[in-house]
Amino acid sequence: MKEDVSLERETFAAISSPVGTGAIGVVRINGPESHKIVKKLMSKRIDDIKYRMVYHVELISENQIIDEVNLVFYKAPNSFTGDDMVEIYCHGGVIVTRKVLDALIRNGARLAERGEFTRRAFLNGKINLIEAESIYRIIEAKSEKALKIAMQNLKGALGKEIEELREELLNILAEIEVSIDYPDDIEIDENKIYMKLEAVAIKVKKKILEGRKGLHLSTGVVMAIVGKPNTGKSTLLNRLLYEDRAIVTDIPGTTRDVIKGEIDIRGVHFIIADTAGIRKTEDPIEKIGIERSIKEIQKADIILFVLDATTGFTNEDEYIYERIKSYNYLPVWNKIDTNNNIKELEIPHIEISALTGKGIRELEKKIVERVKEIIESGETSHVITYRQYEALQRAYKYLDNALKGLKIGLEFDVISIDIRKCLEEFDKLIGRTFSDDLLNTIFSNFCVGK
Ligand SMILES: Nc1nc2c(c(=O)[nH]1)N(C=O)[C@@H](CNc1ccc(C(=O)N[C@@H](CCC(=O)O)C(=O)O)cc1)CN2
Ligand SMILES: Nc1nc2c(ncn2[C@@H]2O[C@H](COP(=O)(O)OP(=O)(O)OP(=O)(O)O)[C@@H](O)[C@H]2O)c(=O)[nH]1
Ligand SMILES: [K+]
Numbered sequence: 001m002k003e004d005v006s007l008e009r010e011t012f013a014a015i016s017s018p019v020g021t022g023a024i025g026v027v028r029i030n031g032p033e034s035h036k037i038v039k040k041l042m043s044k045r046i047d048d049i050k051y052r053m054v055y056h057v058e059l060i061s062e063n064q065i066i067d068e069v070n071l072v073f074y075k076a077p078n079s080f081t082g083d084d085m086v087e088i089y090c091h092g093g094v095i096v097t098r099k100v101l102d103a104l105i106r107n108g109a110r111l112a113e114r115g116e117f118t119r120r121a122f123l124n125g126k127i128n129l130i131e132a133e134s135i136y137r138i139i140e141a142k143s144e145k146a147l148k149i150a151m152q153n154l155k156g157a158l159g160k161e162i163e164e165l166r167e168e169l170l171n172i173l174a175e176i177e178v179s180i181d182y183p184d185d186i187e188i189d190e191n192k193i194y195m196k197l198e199a200v201a202i203k204v205k206k207k208i209l210e211g212r213k214g215l216h217l218s219t220g221v222v223m224a225i226v227g228k229p230n231t232g233k234s235t236l237l238n239r240l241l242y243e244d245r246a247i248v249t250d251i252p253g254t255t256r257d258v259i260k261g262e263i264d265i266r267g268v269h270f271i272i273a274d275t276a277g278i279r280k281t282e283d284p285i286e287k288i289g290i291e292r293s294i295k296e297i298q299k300a301d302i303i304l305f306v307l308d309a310t311t312g313f314t315n316e317d318e319y320i321y322e323r324i325k326s327y328n329y330l331p332v333w334n335k336i337d338t339n340n341n342i343k344e345l346e347i348p349h350i351e352i353s354a355l356t357g358k359g360i361r362e363l364e365k366k367i368v369e370r371v372k373e374i375i376e377s378g379e380t381s382h383v384i385t386y387r388q389y390e391a392l393q394r395a396y397k398y399l400d401n402a403l404k405g406l407k408i409g410l411e412f413d414v415i416s417i418d419i420r421k422c423l424e425e426f427d428k429l430i431g432r433t434f435s436d437d438l439l440n441t442i443f444s445n446f447c448v449g450k
């Protein structure tokens, strides 16, 4: 008998269909023992299994029929994961799928980790890291556009572009190194090197600029609701979400933490953050809340600057205005049902009553117009995760360093250090090099069974 230590088991299984009742459920088992385990449970004995063929059988465990199923055997390396694998299509439903999974576990499999099937596909070289991330984005896609970008990445769009840039850099590096190794024989044209390097830098910069848009499309547009206490920010959040999400009271300083909600407005997906009213305060909790509000301002793609028509534009508003005016903000005068103490700012404002709903449709229209300027301008990027975005930013920083170094006449061996660092970022981006930590972070977002 093999010892029953789950962690040592290489073969893992999971329910791959959503939890809940459904017409058909999918249970997958992956690894060296997967075929043996499933064969043990099959009502028919089939000696020479044909791979990727559908078998219709009953699964039997401890003399009990678990379910009537279809199943498919995959032989390594010809499977999604690249390992031996079996897919079982059983009846949908919480109990049936769990019983099938139970039978697999009792016969030698262990439970899969989150994203472990996709992780195996990556480790077996079936897909690169960008493709793995795109699978997650495909499942999570909240709009047709987001789906389209993720799908292009699954087909290798960003990965190919990065591979090309990598080749260009390797060529430049090779030229430089020959001149370092044979300084007397090789005459190097510094100008030419500069131009080639600059061409790569320009392409990376372009990817970064387009990348923000890709992120908007795939994760949503971040909108922060900001203002002094009691202007009606939380009332507005609840109104925009059609939901009683945040606590509303007439006490200034009610909202302490950032409260988030997601909703589609006219086809654009928004992540809306209601924040603590900003003012000078001695209350330590409120202080932390206000620090968080200021962080949200920096992260936001658009800021709703909520002003109170009953108080007019006060010193407290001026204080906030100074902090947000360099960002993409929209002045929103609230409480116009009671008063009309309104001041014009540099940017046209909008007038609403979060309480009665007056002006909300116009506000939504304005918000979407404003963000469409961002998300519909220029090319669509293939950057779909912050990890990718940040790797590109670091890569650019090294290229920029190298270019600056060339300009001031630094030695080539110094320049080549930056170029190598940039190459490392490219390698990490596509997963040519990776750490367990990185894989854990990426795949922990996945669901079990993916
Ligand atoms: N039933 C089922 N449907 C699914 C998946 C799956 O794993 N199982 N997928 C999971 O994400 C997606 C499709 N992706 C897949 C990717 C590769 C292979 C596969 O078997 N690849 C083999 C054979 C390739 C071929 O002959 O074309 C291979 O790469 O060797 C299957 C599905 C969506 N639909
Ligand atoms: N008349 C009127 N009252 C409003 C309107 N919007 C909000 N209020 C009232 O203003 C008070 C404060 O509303 P909140 O939504 O809690 O304001 P807030 O900006 O989130 O406040 P803090 O979280 O404390 O900063 C509550 O009594 C609301 O009912 C409005 O459009 N008209
Ligand atoms: K309040």
Ligand SMILES: [Mg+2]
Residues within 6 Å of the ligand: 233, 234, 235, 246, 247, 254, 255, 274, 275, 276, 277
């Ligand atoms: Mg509030």
